[in-house]
Amino acid sequence: MKFLGISRQAVEEIISDRFLQSMDFEAGVAFADFLMGRLPTPKINSKLILYQFEDGCVIGVVPSGPSQYIVFDVEASGIFGGRYRPAEVLLHLQKTLRFCAKMWANLKPSSNERFLTTSTKAVVFPYPISQRTSVRVSLELSPDSKRLAKRGDEARFVLVYRCGTDDSGGPHEDVRVTNFRKFLEILPAINQSKITPTPEKPKITSISVTALDAPANKLEPYQGYERWRHLLTTRQKEFVDSELDAPHRIEGPAGTGKTLCLILKCITSLKNSKNMNREERALFVTHSDATRRSVQSVFETNDEDHFEDGEKNLSRQSLKIITLQQLCGELLRQDISESEFIDRDAMESKQLQLLYVHEAFVAAMKEDFPTHQRFLSPSFGYFLTNSDQWTAAEIIAHEISVIIKGRSEEKLDSYRKMPRLKYGLPVEEANDRSFVWQIFKRYQKQLQQSAQFDTDDIVLTTIGQLNTPIWRRRRLREGYDSIFIDETHLFNLNELSLFHHLPRQEASYPIAYSVDRAQAIGDRGWTDESFDHALTLSDDAPPFSKTEVISVFRCSPEIVDLAFSVTAAGATLFTNFNDPLRLANSTFTIAEERMCARPIQWLCDNDEVIIEGSFARAEKIARELNVPRGNIALVAFSDDLFKEMQLFVAARNKPVEILKERGDTEAVKRALIAGRYILTTPDYVGGLEFHAVMLLGVDEGRVPPAYTSESLDSRNFLSYASHNRLYVAITRARYRVEVLIERQRGASLLLKNAISNGLIDEAIFSGE
Numbered sequence: 102m103k104f105l106g107i108s109r110q111a112v113e114e115i116i117s118d119r120f121l122q123s124m125d126f127e128a129g130v131a132f133a134d135f136l137m138g139r140l141p142t143p144k145i146n147s148k149l150i151l152y153q154f155e156d157g158c159v160i161g162v163v164p165s166g167p168s169q170y171i172v173f174d175v176e177a178s179g180i181f182g183g184r185y186r187p188a189e190v191l192l193h194l195q196k197t198l199r200f201c202a203k204m205w206a207n208l209k210p211s212s213n214e215r216f217l218t219t220s221t222k223a224v225v226f227p228y229p230i231s232q233r234t235s236v237r238v239s240l241e242l243s244p245d246s247k248r249l250a251k252r253g254d255e256a257r258f259v260l261v262y263r264c265g266t267d268d269s270g271g272p273h274e275d276v277r278v279t280n281f282r283k284f285l286e287i288l289p290a291i292n293q294s295k296i297t298p299t300p301e302k303p304k305i306t307s308i309s310v311t312a313l314d315a316p317a318n319k320l321e322p323y324q325g326y327e328r329w330r331h332l333l334t335t336r337q338k339e340f341v342d343s344e345l346d347a348p349h350r351i352e353g354p355a356g357t358g359k360t361l362c363l364i365l366k367c368i369t370s371l372k373n374s375k376n377m378n379r380e381e382r383a384l385f386v387t388h389s390d391a392t393r394r395s396v397q398s399v400f401e402t403n404d405e406d407h408f409e410d411g412e413k414n415l416s417r418q419s420l421k422i423i424t425l426q427q428l429c430g431e432l433l434r435q436d437i438s439e440s441e442f443i444d445r446d447a448m449e450s451k452q453l454q455l456l457y458v459h460e461a462f463v464a465a466m467k468e469d470f471p472t473h474q475r476f477l478s479p480s481f482g483y484f485l486t487n488s489d490q491w492t493a494a495e496i497i498a499h500e501i502s503v504i505i506k507g508r509s510e511e512k513l514d515s516y517r518k519m520p521r522l523k524y525g526l527p528v529e530e531a532n533d534r535s536f537v538w539q540i541f542k543r544y545q546k547q548l549q550q551s552a553q554f555d556t557d558d559i560v561l562t563t564i565g566q567l568n569t570p571i572w573r574r575r576r577l578r579e580g581y582d583s584i585f586i587d588e589t590h591l592f593n594l595n596e597l598s599l600f601h602h603l604p605r606q607e608a609s610y611p612i613a614y615s616v617d618r619a620q621a622i623g624d625r626g627w628t629d630e631s632f633d634h635a636l637t638l639s640d641d642a643p644p645f646s647k648t649e650v651i652s653v654f655r656c657s658p659e660i661v662d663l664a665f666s667v668t669a670a671g672a673t674l675f676t677n678f679n680d681p682l683r684l685a686n687s688t689f690t691i692a693e694e695r696m697c698a699r700p701i702q703w704l705c706d707n708d709e710v711i712i713e714g715s716f717a718r719a720e721k722i723a724r725e726l727n728v729p730r731g732n733i734a735l736v737a738f739s740d741d742l743f744k745e746m747q748l749f750v751a752a753r754n755k756p757v758e759i760l761k762e763r764g765d766t767e768a769v770k771r772a773l774i775a776g777r778y779i780l781t782t783p784d785y786v787g788g789l790e791f792h793a794v795m796l797l798g799v800d801e802g803r804v805p806p807a808y809t810s811e812s813l814d815s816r817n818f819l820s821y822a823s824h825n826r827l828y829v830a831i832t833r834a835r836y837r838v839e840v841l842i843e844r845q846r847g848a849s850l851l852l853k854n855a856i857s858n859g860l861i862d863e864a865i866f867s868g869e
């Protein structure tokens with residue numbers, strides 16, 4: 102193929118068809134293959150029509166009138182050539198077509214697109230700036246102008262003449278038009294065939310293709326099972342359909358459909374069992390009650406067989422959707438009431454837990470430290486005496502949960518031997534650990550005195566009961582044939598090591614689970630292998646499977662880039678920091694891109710201006726996007742700012758709904774109905790999504806918090822957790838991210854990379 106011409110209507114169609122945005126869909130693969138000359142007649146989209154000629158092809162739509170055209174000189178530009186991978190070829194095409202569509206509609210170019218002044222040329226950079234490729238596509242906006250001017254036709258065509266890493270001849274180079282003229286020669290034939298279609302005409306063949314409609318890229322999860330089957334990407338489909346006989350992980354960045362796929366996999370497995378009249382007890386475990394409710398509502402709209410009622414109806418297939426805490430309660434045959442339970446996902450109990458740890462820490466420093474001090478390693482001693490007390494309490498709470506309760510099963514001997522978390526409490530020696538143990542014991546005493554348990558207490562008791570001959574016999578009747586765990590990165594080792602007791606058959610592990618390590622707040626020490634090991638606790642478990650999903654449905658390309666720059670900054674600082682967005686790409690269609698704006702950071706004079714400004718901006722965005730206020734979340738990145746926000750809201754009677762537990766979709770629904778904004782902190786936005794997210798106080802000294810801490814270890818911990826929090830908060834947004842910071846403090850270190858790479862604009866806030 103020497104040239105490829107695409108009419109304006111066909112351009113609109115190609116940039117709007119969700120299946121043509123990524124190689125994750127069959128049509129996307131077929132289209133890339135066609136562009137690369139590997140597939141002569143692709144099946145891509147029912148509205149597009151392909152005309153093939155000896156020297157090239159033209160894509161139009163039916164019916165079509167006289168049109169503007171973009172023409173690729175395939176031969177000279179090498180844009181679809183063998184040096185690029187198919188995914189890159191598709192990206193080159195999509196980005197170049199988007200530029201043309203905008204230009205034809207007189208819209209402003211984006212930062213990746215540039216008109217070259219004093220010439221009729223333009224350049225498109227198809228890759229995000231953060232990827233640091235210098236590949237560019239060069240376009241001539243008035244090709245063969247003298248000749249076409251005579252025909253009055255010069256404004257109708259754009260010619261793509263180069264794709265490479267340099268500008269070669271610069272803005273005034275003469276562009277070769279040999280292949281472009283070949284295109285012009287055949288153009289009348291298309292117009293004729295359009296008036297009287299003549300299939301017999303020797304050189305023109307028209308191919309119409311698969312009849313799939315082209316909805317927006319991102320869809321609400323409530324589509325119904327059958328419809329979803331047509332909408333999933335190839336990788337998603339593979340995960341959903343594969344047999345579950347060994348642990349199977351679905352891993353990918355936020356918004357890639359992990360939860361959805363886990364739900365569909367569960368339904369598929371139960372459906373297959375139903376068709377084969379095979380018994381199947383399925384278990385779906387969520388991290389919190391709020392996510393359980395939202396998962397349940399997705400099941401309700403997609404599970405037409407109502408498997409959840411299976412047990413009640415004595416059917417051979419049944420499904421239980423449950424939190425880990427509720428599951429433990431059931432296995433222990435004992436209800437654990439909310440007041441007895443310290444739920445890490447609920448704001449009040451999390452604060453209570455921190456309060457207990459803080460008290461235990463202060464008491465231990467007063468009473469135990471003087472005698473322990475001379476046995477402690479110098480660096481740990483320094484950490485204890487030079488860290489801000491609340492920061493130290495936060496790190497110790499993390500140590501208690503992840504290491505003492507999570508990995509050492511509350512046994513001092515195993516704790517003494519445990520390696521430290523790289524970005525956790527800086528314990529060096531056994532004596533350091535003994536001192537931490539004193540704090541832990543004080544903390545436990547607090548819990549006992551207030552008659553409360555945390556998840557680890559409950560899980561450890563349950564594991565104790567499962568590791569008995571009674572359960573081993575009962576599991577044949579009460580065990581599960583398939584187990585699905587959502588947001589596995591939020592669990593700790595204890596919690597995960599409960600699951601291998603649950604399959605009906607011993608030494609079988611039908612467990613599917615979803616992971617995005619960058620969303621786990623604080624270092625949990627998870628590596629690739631540790632998940633699988635924690636779930637089986639066996640060296641001779643069957644081989645594990647892993648599906649990586651990379652197409653981000655939730656977020657715009659600009660937001661994916663911004664989140665990418667935050668995790669990339671983390672990856673250079675922390676060697677074990679997961680960078681899930683490395684390969685990710687947004688699948689937004691042009692219609693969705695039109696709702697987007699570049700992320701912006703507003704510089705405000707003080708916190709009052711940040712708070713007032715956030716409401717003013719939120720109001721403006723709600724109007725612009727024409728959406729209810731509940732689609733906009735205001736996320737305060739420091740406790741003080743959050744408190745000030747609450748006072749402001751009370752004083753000014755502002756319409757807000759405050760999120761008090763992680764992933765609370767019920768609160769979001771209430772906000773949507775009542776016309777209120779969502780107000781929260783980064784710890785509670787996980788599992789939710791919004792049209793726009795306003796991030797307040799992401800500035801130097803607050804993210805990560807500076808406090809008065811001298812210790813490098815506490816700074817590292819806070820920095821690590823801040824990366825997680827910012828990543829989670831940014832990836833909640835579909836179309837808009839706006840950051841409001843105090844001007845005197847300046848930008849957060851976590852965003853400096855994004856600012857210098859032009860991924861986020863900066864402006865002084867002056868009103869709206």
Ligand SMILES: Nc1ncnc2c1ncn2[C@@H]1O[C@H](COP(=O)(O)OP(=O)(O)OP(=O)(O)O)[C@@H](O)[C@H]1O
Nearest residue numbers: 319320321322332333355356357358359360361654
């Ligand atoms: N193939 C698809 N086509 C269209 N929309 C999709 C597809 N897969 C998922 N989505 C949509 O993308 C959104 C994100 O899905 P989901 O919440 O399952 O992602 P996730 O990876 O679990 O995200 P997070 O890690 O942030 O919780 C949902 O609204 C879902 O309906």
